[in-house]
Amino acid sequence: MVGAGLGGVAAAVGLHRSGHEVMLCERGAELREAGTGVVVMPNGVRALAALGLADYVRGQATPAVSGGLRDWRGRALLVTDAVQAQREVGATVVVDRAELHRAELHRAIRAPLPAGLVRTGTPIERLEPDPTGVTVISDGHSLTRADAVIVADGIGSGLRGQLFPGHPGLRRIGRMDLRGLLPDPPGLDVTGLLASIMIDRRSGAMFGLFPVGEKGLYWFTDSPLRAAPPGPEEARRQMLSLMADWHPAVPAVIEATPPAGIYVDPIACLAVPLPSFAVGRVALLGDAAHAMTPDLGQGASQAFEDAAAVTQHLTDAEPADAIQRLLHYDAERRPRANRLMLASSRQSRLTSQTGAAAWLRDALLRAIPPRLATRRLAAIWHA
Numbered sequence: 001m002v003g004a005g006l007g008g009v010a011a012a013v014g015l016h017r018s019g020h021e022v023m024l025c026e027r028g029a030e031l032r033e034a035g036t037g038v039v040v041m042p043n044g045v046r047a048l049a050a051l052g053l054a055d056y057v058r059g060q061a062t063p064a065v066s067g068g069l070r071d072w073r074g075r076a077l078l079v080t081d082a083v084q085a086q087r088e089v090g091a092t093v094v095v096d097r098a099e100l101h102r103a104e105l106h107r108a109i110r111a112p113l114p115a116g117l118v119r120t121g122t123p124i125e126r127l128e129p130d131p132t133g134v135t136v137i138s139d140g141h142s143l144t145r146a147d148a149v150i151v152a153d154g155i156g157s158g159l160r161g162q163l164f165p166g167h168p169g170l171r172r173i174g175r176m177d178l179r180g181l182l183p184d185p186p187g188l189d190v191t192g193l194l195a196s197i198m199i200d201r202r203s204g205a206m207f208g209l210f211p212v213g214e215k216g217l218y219w220f221t222d223s224p225l226r227a228a229p230p231g232p233e234e235a236r237r238q239m240l241s242l243m244a245d246w247h248p249a250v251p252a253v254i255e256a257t258p259p260a261g262i263y264v265d266p267i268a269c270l271a272v273p274l275p276s277f278a279v280g281r282v283a284l285l286g287d288a289a290h291a292m293t294p295d296l297g298q299g300a301s302q303a304f305e306d307a308a309a310v311t312q313h314l315t316d317a318e319p320a321d322a323i324q325r326l327l328h329y330d331a332e333r334r335p336r337a338n339r340l341m342l343a344s345s346r347q348s349r350l351t352s353q354t355g356a357a358a359w360l361r362d363a364l365l366r367a368i369p370p371r372l373a374t375r376r377l378a379a380i381w382h383a
Contacts, residue, residue, distance in 0.1 A: 001150045002124045002136075002159060004031050006038070007286035007303025008152030009110040014051045014311030015150075016113055023144055024113065025136070027123040027153070031110060032103055037181060037218035039210065040105075042381045044301025047308040048109075056108035067195030068373060069351070069365060072202075074193055074247035077365040081374045119143075124153070126162055129280050133319070147319040148281045148326065150310060152303070155268065157288035163279045168271040172225075173293060173348060175267045178235045179220035180257040181212065188256070190217065190249045198250065199351045201358030205242055206351050207250050219253055220294075222352070225266055235264040269293050269345060273338040278326035283310060290337040295347035296380060298340050309333050340380070 001012045004026035012024040040048075040057055048054040069078040127149055128135040136143045151159045161169060190209060198207045206222040221239050230238065236254060243250050270291045277289045286303035313329040314322070353361055 001025065001152065003152035003154060003157075003286075003288070004028075004110075004118065004120075005152060005154055005286065005303070006106060006109065006300055007307050008150070009106065009113065010048065010051055010053060010304055011150055011152065011285055011307035011310055012117070013053065013109065013113050014307055015314060016117065017052065018311055018315040020314065022113075022117050023146075024118045025122040025124055025138070025143070026118065026120045029121045031118065031120060032106070037179070037210070037212065038105065038300045039297045040304070041297060041301040043298075044304040047301070047304035050308040051304075051311060053109050053112075056105065068197070068370075070193070070196050070198045071362065072198055072200040072205075072207075072243070072246045072250075074198065074249075077199070077362055078368055078373050079370040080377045081370055124159065127151075127159060127282055129282060134281050146281075148283070148314065148322040150283050150285055151288050152285040153288050155287040155291040157284070159282075160274075160284060160288050163282060163284070164274060167274065170268045170291065171271040172266050172268045173345075174225055175348070175352065176223050176225035176229055176235065176264060177220060177267050177294065178223070178232070178239055178262065178264045179218070180254070180262040182217045182219070182253055182257045182261070183212075184215050185217055185253065186256055188217075188249055188252055190253065193247065193249060197351070198247065200243075200246070201354060201362060203242060204352040204354045204358075205239075207243065207246065209249075209253065217253060219257070221254075222267065222294075222348075224352075229264055229266045232262040232264050233259060236262060267293055267348075270341065273341060274334070276330050277306075277334045277337075278330040281322050281326065283326045283329055285310060289333075290341045292341040292344040293348045294344070295351065296340060296344045298344065298380070302337050302340060306333055306337070343380075 001008055001022060001024045004024055008024065012022050016022045045054055045057055048057055068076065068080040070076055122138050124136055124138050126137045128137060134146045134149045136146060136149065151157065153159055155170065193209050194211050196209060204224055208220050210218045212218045223239065223242060239254055240251050268291065274289060277284050285306040287299065289306065290302060292299060309332050310329050313325045317325045350361060
């Protein structure tokens with residue numbers, strides 16, 4: 001197993017529990033997760049449950065609230081009934097950096113994995129497959145010989161480029177993600193905005209807000225990026241200027257967030273879907289396989305679905321079965337994950353429109369019945 005992010009750790013635990021000998025290799029000097037929040041959708045919770053890892057996540061479930069899309073002033077554009085959607089598929093869970101800390105989810109998921117199976121400070125330079133196995137190369141030397149290798153080394157995966165040398169890799173979409181966690185909002189009334197995405201037809205910017213625990217707030221912005229991404233403080237100043245006339249809670253939340261709880265990144269995704277998630281005895285998982293924009297909130301949940309699927313397909317597998325079993329994994333996961341990757345890109349284009357196209361978009365969104373919007377939300381959550 002290469003890469004010890006959330007999806008890689010979940011898969012390592014699943015394979016270990018199914019009786020396989022596992023080595024989890026992580027480039028970093030320690031196992032950790034950084035960032036503000038991660039949203040685990042009901043389909044992700046179900047995948048963790050299949051791995052026996054859902055107890056912690058379910059214990060932090062966010063109460064169901066109605067959400068959808070709003071304009072920059074907070075007026076409803078598209079209303080979804082999250083309560084009704086979650087009756088069908090479960091509860092949305094937000095795991096955050098402060099009250100819960102994203103690392104808490106990581107620690108909870110990896111807890112069943114014996115420490116002796118983890119190799120930190122071990123970058124994997126390349127894989128050398130042959131008909132009977134895969135030689136794993138680290139620091140110029142053979143680290144181990146494996147019957148199968150699962151690559152979960154993230155959005156910037158170097159091994160993905162080796163497996164698919166003709167693939168164009170990542171592309172930046174010209175937008176910036178600024179996100180933060182406010183653990184104890186100082187008297188801010190955001191009740192009507194929770195679990196909503198606000199969009200601005202004038203600038204193409206977006207703001208999302210989710211409840212965390214009893215008091216905390218996890219927020220993110222998505223805005224045009226025309227140069228190199230600024231640092232967190234400069235990005236915050238830019239957003240405060242851009243969103244000064246938004247609903248009063250928006251600049252208040254951004255301004256009240258401690259600097260240590262703010263992160264900024266350029267948004268990127270795979271330029272085109274991969275032709276396969278499996279090459280011989282090697283399979284890809286999570287962002288290494290299907291890096292997508294964050295617009296549907298499915299990144300972590302899709303990684304957990306990958307982990308559950310690869311565990312299921314490799315359970316009871318003998319070394320000679322690995323190639324065929326990984327082809328079954330590919331056949332199960334690639335159509336759904338690539339479909340959601342493309343849907344996320346479409347959603348990004350929809351919400352970032354400006355001018356006349358955005359005026360028309362807003363009018364059409366207001367015309368969609370809440371029941372239809374709720375069905376669409378539930379359909380995304382169904383695995």
